Amino acid sequence: MGFFGKLESKSYIIGILKGLTITGTHFVKNLVGLGDRPTIQYPEQRRKYSDKFMGVHVLTKKHDGEIACTACMLCATNCPAECIHIVAAQSPNPKVEKYPAIYEIDLLRCVFCGFCEDACPVDAVRMGRDYEMAELSERNFVVGIEYLKDRPQLQGKNISVFHEPDKIVKRGEKSASAPAGSKFAKAS
Numbered sequence: 001m002g003f004f005g006k007l008e009s010k011s012y013i014i015g016i017l018k019g020l021t022i023t024g025t026h027f028v029k030n031l032v033g034l035g036d037r038p039t040i041q042y043p044e045q046r047r048k049y050s051d052k053f054m055g056v057h058v059l060t061k062k063h064d065g066e067i068a069c070t071a072c073m074l075c076a077t078n079c080p081a082e083c084i085h086i087v088a089a090q091s092p093n094p095k096v097e098k099y100p101a102i103y104e105i106d107l108l109r110c111v112f113c114g115f116c117e118d119a120c121p122v123d124a125v126r127m128g129r130d131y132e133m134a135e136l137s138e139r140n141f142v143v144g145i146e147y148l149k150d151r152p153q154l155q156g157k158n159i160s161v162f163h164e165p166d167k168i169v170k171r172g173e174k175s176a177s178a179p180a181g182s183k184f185a186k187a188s
């Protein structure tokens, strides 16, 4: 090992100088616009996420406008974060046994794992694509039925595939006939 090698192994100065050189190079490149910047000018610019991205949940609707959820509790039972709160009630519709009088998700506790979507037997809850969740109060992160089914970002695309008899697709299959808001062409 030569003189400089010994000096490098015994001193932090060379390592620090190397680090500063890299930082300085990036700084100057970015300053004059030569660098390939990883940052974007948010919110004017937004990243395009994959269709598999799992963001804020969506409660789907049937064609009559009612939510598809039957308050079976499977999503809440399978939720590892225990952040889904459902209160079931008897439905006024004689053809439907139960509906959720309350369906709330605590987005601060949620880990966006998608288990609720997987557990639902009637395509009533999906992982949407929204990721902008800034709020001023902790309480605003507990979202209920109105937000989950009708927030503007959904643009009315949250119709349940399960409740469209001619458009039922088996799990894992892609369907050309699946509507834009279906599980296979993620809502929102």
Ligand code: SF4
Pocket: 075, 078, 079, 080, 081, 082, 083, 084, 105, 109, 110, 111, 112, 113, 114, 115, 116, 117
């Ligand atoms: S995404 Fe996971 S953690 Fe969040 S509500 Fe669904 S099951 Fe629970």
Ligand code: SF4
Pocket: 068, 069, 070, 071, 072, 073, 074, 075, 076, 086, 119, 120, 121, 122, 123, 124, 125
């Ligand atoms: S969202 Fe699906 S799994 Fe959850 S209670 Fe409603 S029907 Fe059951």
